[in-house]
């Protein structure tokens with residue numbers, strides 16, 4: 001009887017979707033594509049900042065693949081896609097905000113962790129075009145892994161964070177070029193009360209964004 005109960009409980013747990021503490025659902029992303037579909041040099045040539053977006057919803061495959069190139073983990077091997085100073089764990093985080101709310105990309109598990117029901121696109125950037133894309137990636141510096149390991153002043157430690165972020169930014173640009181997506185790095189961000197929704201630690205701060213979608217026809 002006890003065995004049957006354990007089996008039933010196990011089956012029940014297996015059928016429950018991945019949920020966050022708040023009870024809202026995390027979103028599992030499709031496995032990362034094996035190939036981008038475009039030669040690397042071709043993508044480098046075609047990389048550009050595009051600022052007009054179609055209203056078409058971004059597919060989870062394209063979103064997940066772009067996030068993976070920004071902050072994912074390589075399999076097999078388990079190493080990060082992006083180089084990080086002192087072989088630390090990631091020194092920045094990537095959130096995604098859009099119509100369905102706001103999520104944190106978990107690169108180790110390749111899923112979107114629920115953060116807030118709020119769509120922060122209109123709050124987070126100064127330029128209206130960036131809020132018109134179906135997804136807005138928010139870059140948050142998270143220097144904790146370097147603190148205590150690095151004797152340089154925080155200002156210099158942050159150079160390492162931004163260098164890693166530059167690599168992530170370029171990977172998203174190249175993925176966009178390879179997949180015929182539109183994106184643009186945005187330094188003109190807007191700070192405000194909305195940032196509380198990201199539940200950042202005192203050491204973390206928001207510093208850049210990238211709208212992502214399909215180009216306007």
Ligand SMILES: Cc1cc2nc3c(=O)[nH]c(=O)nc-3n(C[C@H](O)[C@H](O)[C@H](O)COP(=O)(O)O)c2cc1C
Nearest residue numbers: 047048049050051127169184185186187188189208
């Ligand atoms: C650090 C940084 C900040 C940027 N900030 C903005 C921005 O706030 N708004 C914008 O429209 N483009 C921004 N851009 C994109 C540049 O304007 C763009 O890369 C440049 O004009 C060259 O065009 P291309 O990317 O099409 O080659 C930024 C780029 C970088 C690297």
